[in-house]
Amino acid sequence: MRLALSHTIRLALAAAILVCVPAIASAAQPPKKADAVSDGPHSESSLERDANGIPVGDDPNGLLANADIERGKRVFQKIGLCISCHGWDGNGTGKNSRSEGAAALLRDTSMDAEALISVVRCGIPGTPMPYHDSQAYKKPELCYGQTMADFDEAGAPRKGHTFKEADIVNVVAYIETKLKGYGKATLADCEEAFKPGAGFCIGMK
């Protein structure tokens, strides 16, 4: 009887050790990152990219070489209010979704850096896409050789929030590196565009 009991105890001890060892081992693992949510999958690019994240072949003249992408994000979201028509992800996702179908889908654009710069600078006359260079259509050499005098009222280019040349380049660098060529935006993309846990991103996967 004594023998049987100690056998039971030994079995129990062995079982306890078996249960505890993995727990101890896993406690020794480095803690998971607190911002695990923003470590989720980002949308994938369908384009081959250079070391700066620009789609290969999009900037042969190095127009974006000195661009500040973080600043470009600020221009896209706040200074130029591009998101009010294009959505924060460039395709109308999120609360500012009125652009879906109405404004161009920037994730799907086929424009290269040079074309993007001229569209942001000059807008697209006859559409809601506004110009953002305060000198646009004053000097003909700036925008398609045209001035305001070349348009009737209906077809006249609309004026958007204007900003300096460097910010035109910065916002284009942001489109090229963070929007163009990427699939549907994910929660991780949203939290990168705003901040981890941003209320704006709730409901996204």
Ligand code: HEC
């Ligand atoms: C008032 C709404 C509005 C605002 C603000 C606006 N856009 Fe647009 N944008 C449009 C619309 C609408 C089009 C599509 C025009 C068309 O071709 O019919 C467009 C087209 C574009 C295109 C052309 C893409 C392509 O492949 O055809 C680019 C690039 C672009 N916008 C970038 C921007 C940027 C950058 C900003 C902010 C600096 C901005 N837009 C602000 C409405 C807007």
